[in-house]
Amino acid sequence: xxxxxxxxxxxxxxxxxxxxxxxxxxxxxxxxxxxxxxxxxxxxxxxxxxxxxxxxxxxxxxxxxxxxxxxxxxxxxxxxxxxxxxxxxxxxxxxxxxxxxxxxxxxxxxxxxxxxxxxxxxxxxxxxxxxxxxxxxxxxxxxxxxxxxxxxxxxxxxxxxxxxxxxxxxxxxxxxxxxxxxxxxxxxxxxxxxxxxxxxxxxxxxxxxxxxxxxxxxxxxxxxxxxxxxxxxxxxxxxxxxxxxxxxxxxxxxxxxxxxxxxxxxxxxxxxxxxxxxxxxxxxxxxxxxxxxxxxxxxxxxxxxx
Numbered sequence: 001x002x003x004x005x006x007x008x009x010x011x012x013x014x015x016x017x018x019x020x021x022x023x024x025x026x027x028x029x030x031x032x033x034x035x036x037x038x039x040x041x042x043x044x045x046x047x048x049x050x051x052x053x054x055x056x057x058x059x060x061x062x063x064x065x066x067x068x069x070x071x072x073x074x075x076x077x078x079x080x081x082x083x084x085x086x087x088x089x090x091x092x093x094x095x096x097x098x099x100x101x102x103x104x105x106x107x108x109x110x111x112x113x114x115x116x117x118x119x120x121x122x123x124x125x126x127x128x129x130x131x132x133x134x135x136x137x138x139x140x141x142x143x144x145x146x147x148x149x150x151x152x153x154x155x156x157x158x159x160x161x162x163x164x165x166x167x168x169x170x171x172x173x174x175x176x177x178x179x180x181x182x183x184x185x186x187x188x189x190x191x192x193x194x195x196x197x198x199x200x201x202x203x204x205x206x207x208x209x210x211x212x213x214x215x216x217x218x219x220x221x222x223x224x225x226x227x228x229x230x231x232x233x234x235x236x237x238x239x240x241x242x243x244x245x246x247x248x249x250x251x252x253x254x255x256x257x258x259x260x261x262x263x264x265x266x267x268x269x270x271x272x273x274x275x276x277x278x279x280x281x282x283x284x285x286x287x288x289x290x291x292x293x294x295x296x297x298x299x300x301x302x303x304x305x306x
Contacts (some may be wrong), residue, residue, distance in 0.1 A: 007211035049122060050150030055107045057083070057153045058124035065092035065138065065159055068100040084155040085143075086291035092159060101131045108137045117143050121156060127164075137162050170183045171303040177238040178245040187280070188235040188257065191287055195278075196230040196263050199223065199292070203270065212281050212288035219292045225263035233273065237280075256281045260296045 056202025061083050062074060073096050081090040110125025121143040129135045138159045195210040197203075202222030211219050237259040243249050251257075259280055264273045279291040 008022045048147045053150035054142045058142050059105050059126050061140050061155050062138045063105050064127035064183055065100050066102045068094050089158050102128055103131045104129045114141055120144050169303050172301045173297055173299040176299045179236045180239050183234045184237045188232055192232045195289055198232050200227055201225055210289055216291040219289050229266040231264040233264050236260040251282050253282055
């Protein structure tokens with residue numbers, strides 16, 4: 001088993017070096033003769049099957065299937081028939097009654113080989129959200145004629161709905177660092193308010209006042225006005241690991257830490273609040289931003305109330 005897993009990891013490394021990602025793999029290399037099963041090859045995308053193109057094709061078909069309008073039934077039937085093999089139900093299971101509209105769709109990550117079409121066929125999971133809010137994951141059987149070019153695709157079977165991915169209950173976050181309340185209050189007004197105004201507008205001239213030398217590209221680039229008029233509503237500067245808020249910690253030049261920052265932005269006629277992790281460094285001239293990343297963890301865990 002250990003030798004088998006070592007071989008699997010080796011092939012994974014080769015695949016990563018070749019295509020750069022593990023998720024969508026549109027080309028080679030093929031699995032080597034290492035004892036890896038077809039299921040493992042599919043799981044790790046170690047296959048010449050053009051996954052990205054097949055997902056796009058399956059998404060197109062799933063949207064046609066899930067959009068249902070009696071007034072357009074014939075156009076829908078013809079569109080479905082053009083994508084499918086001869087024995088596939090051109091109504092995609094619909095009895096012609098009722099209306100249903102797709103709001104969005106996305107690949108669910110589900111990918112299963114079709115044993116009747118070895119190497120050339122996969123069931124592709126497409127998660128479809130309707131305008132009613134209902135969500136379904138449709139399994140679409142896709143066959144590809146020419147693997148290197150990804151051409152000659154057909155839906156080679158009728159679709160079905162598979163269960164949604166189970167949602168777990170996360171525990172409380174481990175080793176959550178305590179907050180320097182005084183520094184948090186200082187940086188909210190002295191640094192972050194001006195930084196986010198410049199960062200949101202991608203004002204490269206004023207950004208130089210707030211970012212440290214060698215700051216990340218993300219910190220220096222900004223949002224180019226996609227979000228506007230930021231208001232920093234909450235800042236939590238994290239103390240070093242193992243330091244209590246009651247210890248009276250003193251920061252020294254070249255110290256770095258992360259701050260969790262809540263920012264309210266203007267989007268059209270609404271305002272939305274987003275949260276960021278901002279790395280700051282203390283220099284002889286004060287605190288400066290070294291990096292910024294979007295999203296902040298929930299220390300509480302558990303499931304949200306319905």
